[in-house]
Amino acid sequence: MRLEARTRRSRAALLLAPFAAIAFTLAVTMALVAWAGSPIGETYALLFAGGFGSRFAWTETLTRATPLVFTGLSVAIAFRARLWNIGAEGQLYAGALAAVAVGGLHGGTGFDLPAGVLFPAMLGASVLAGAILLLVPTFLRTRFGVDEVVTTLLLNFIVLLAVSMLLDGPMKDPAALGWPQSVALRDDLQLDKLVPRTRVHTGLVYAIVAAAILAFVVRATTLGFEMRAVGANARAAAFAGVPVARTMALVAVISGGLAGLAGAIEVAGRTGYVTLDMSPGYGYSGIVIAMLAGLSPLGVVAAAVFIAGVLVGADSMSRGVAVPTYIADVIVAVSLVSMLVATLFVRYRVRLR
Amino acid sequence: MTASGRGAEADAVLRLSGISKRFGAVVANDAISLELGRGEILALLGENGAGKSTLVSILFGHYVADAGTIEAFGKPLPPGDPAAALAVGIGMVHQHFTLADNLTVQDNVVLGTEPLWAPASRRAAARAKLVATAERFGLAVDPDARVATLSVGERQRVEILKALYRDARVLILDEPTSVLTPQEAAALFSTLARLCADGLSIIFISHKLTEVLRVSDRIAVLRAGKLVATLDAATAQSSELAEQMVGRAVRKPVARDHRRGDTVCAVSRVRVDAGSGALHDVTLALRAGEIVGIAGVSGNGQQALADVLCGLRAPDAGTVTLAGHAMRADPRAWIDAGVARIPEDRHAVGVIGDFAVWENAVAERYRRPFSSAGIVRRTAARKYARTLVDRFDVRGGGIDTPARALSGGNVQKLILGRALTGGFAQGDDFTPVLIVANQPTWGLDIGAVAYVHQRLLDASARGAAVLLISDDLDEILAIADRIAVMHGGRLSRARPAGEWTRAAIGLAMTGAEVAADAA
Secondary structure (H helix, E strand, O other), rough: OEEEEOOOOHHHHHHHHHHHHHHHHHHHHHHHHHHHOOOOOHHHHHHHHHHOOOOOHHHHHHHHHHHHHHHHHHHHHHHHHOOOOOOHHHHHHHHHHHEEEEEEEEOOEEOOOOHHHHHHHHHHHHHHHHHHHHHHHHHHHHHHHOOOOHHHHHHHHHHHHHHHHHHHHEEHHHHHHOOEEEEEHHHHHHHHOOOOOOOOOOOOHHHHHHHHHHHHHHHEEEEHHHHHHHHHOOHHHHHHOOOOOHHHHHHHHHHHHHHHHHHHHHHHHHHOEEEOOOOOHHHHHHHHHHHOOOOOOHHHHHHHHHHHHHHHHHHHHHHHOOOOOHHHHHHHHHHHHHHHHHHHHHHHHEOOE | OOHHHOOOOOOOOEEEEEEEEEOOOOEEEEEEEEEEEEOOOEEOOOOOOOOOOHHHHHHHOOOOOOOEEEEOOOEEOOOOOOOHHHOEEEEOOOOOOOOOOEHHHHHHHEEEEEEOOOOOOOOHHHHHHHHHHHHHOOOOOOOEEEEEHHHHHHHHHHHHHHHHOOHHHHHHOOOOOOOOHHHHHHHHHHHHHHHHHHHEEHHHEEEHHHHHHHHHHEEEEEEEOOOEEEEEEOOHHHHHHHHHHOOOOOOOOOOOOOOOEEEEEEEEEEEEEEEEEEEEEEEEEEEEOOOEEEEOOOOHHHHHHHHOOOOOOOEEEEEEEEHHHHHHOOOOHHOOOOEEEEOOOHHHHOOOOEHHHHHHOOOOOOOOOOOEEEEEOOOHHHHHHHHHHOOOOOOOOOOOOOHHOOOHHHHHHHHOOOOOOOOOOHHOOOOOOEEEEEEEOOOOOHHHHHHHHHHHHHHHOOOOEEEEEEOOOOHHHHHHHEEEEEOEOOOOOOOOEEEOHHHHHHHHHOOOHHHHHOO
């Protein structure tokens, strides 16, 4: 058996790949559901009803999707340029912390600035924090050839430990009864609810606008041309006069910035403060989402909603049948592997003998 | 070359019947039947992509044919089994050598012939056999030399020795002269004659007409996967072969009266430190309306020179000026100054394979003139690409086809068009100041070669200075006005083409003349 490169790749196959991957994933996880001793049909029905079956389910899914759109975009834009940013998780926490540092109540009071000034400053700080966190590995890569997969991945743990230290130290909320959580964000910096009496907030709008802007940048601008060129063939891009290192740095700023923004929006829209468990792996799920979306910014929105639905649905499903919520993590992880294999099949055909 | 080649049918050592192989939609080999006689040199002639390499890969067991059978020495050869091919005595010398640089000649030759669980290498016996083989066929190499220290010609001898050491009776040579100087090639040809006299049979793969006519007994011409002709080398004409290869009559480029202008680009005492591909004290002046050919075996610093003149690399010492201005190592500055650049590796450096033809057409000028306020002017870019595809006859798809899907010749036309029109749809408005063409016809078919040469001649007639770097001596002799030879990172003085003989260039390619010049 061998793989043979296809001479022409079909556009339909490319569009179909994520659906095939998801179908395959659900088929695989059936075995786990059966192993847990639950009826497969009912489990999946509960899962999807929990994610998409009601108005409440939708609002919960969209709330969960908001940070996932940002991390998905962060990864998609970096991967486009072949900057393998595995550090969105750490960048998210850095962004969240920066948001609270600017907009939080330190010792009962925040910065004495109007919300109209402080809100953009807060978002700016989170973008900056995320960007710097990715710029360093990017510089190490373009300058010294250090593998950014390793550096960005390991930075996640460093950031998480630093956050842990700060939440137990200087940024700890004295009013939190000893819990390691940060000081709270000023009330007037918190995002409005999109739908009353639900948790969906205007962060979703920011996410969709970001996706639309990014889609335009990638497709129509010279920066998009440069990013795609560097990703597709850096040597040829350099020959044609594309400033490769500068493009990489810009991609790092955008990618890290988006992940940082995910943290700020999550704090301002949902939690109000930073805790060590505020992200159940949004940064890593961003990788899955970006791949499912074929690195297309608008596809990221759809993929993020799907993944969020699975995560939310699994919570309510586990209350109905005896399948643990971890099934959601399995689905997310298996769908990444399936998507990689599906993409492989779009590019290659298998020939027996 | 040898009389024994005549009785091929009676005394066939290899018999291929009806070999077919498809890769997706591409038919690489279409029902090819061939016989190889004992003591015969059979040339496989064909353009890149004609199916030569596929055919020998099937023969050697790298690929399995979709249809057809192979018989070796009267017995069927099991398909897809290189070990079986080796066992019956088929040896292959690849175009790109498969030697371990850090081992000695003897270790390379013996490697893979001894069982891994043997307690000790039988070095003495191996050495005796190696020395005997080398002596018998006049393949002089020091068995204890490390391969890294050997010249290209010597490495090729090691490769041949490797096959002979394994008792090969059929030797397949894939484009064996592509890396050799004319003198080394002549030495190879006499080695081949000795091998044949000893009863070995040889398959000689090439796309060079002259050497095929010179070295082989019979010539099998492949075109687009089909065997179109099998000719007797003694009576074949080179024009006839060329037509068979291409499938149509080939027009030779028309040379023109040349007039020299002023110096456009001056390279002065340029040094580049880059290990084996370094440049030492290279000085060269390129004048308007003149084609300067840089001859030399590739890997002698040509890439570094091209990189400097394409704005990819700053010299470590020395100066480069263009129209009197010192130049920075920034491709964009060179492009904007009107330098047309044709890189050596057209697929990996010349185009971005995943990008559409239209995106590649504007890749050098996506900022100016094909964007405004940071937005790519898509309509203008596509319109330009369309006229480019038309004027430069880029076939194999429209402007939305990924460049990856184009053939080498069409990729080269795209690069040529992009470089020579400078982003103007009406190309006559623009003449490049300087054209840097690094191996511009490597691997192209004869028709495309003539096309590229004609374009370079036309541009130089309009006043462009042309630097033509090539390891194909015929190409340089055909169109260059002045010729300089590169060896070991040093460049000889560029002299008018009329003052050179082929032999003198060949000698200079080995370093002899360059050293004399430098002294």
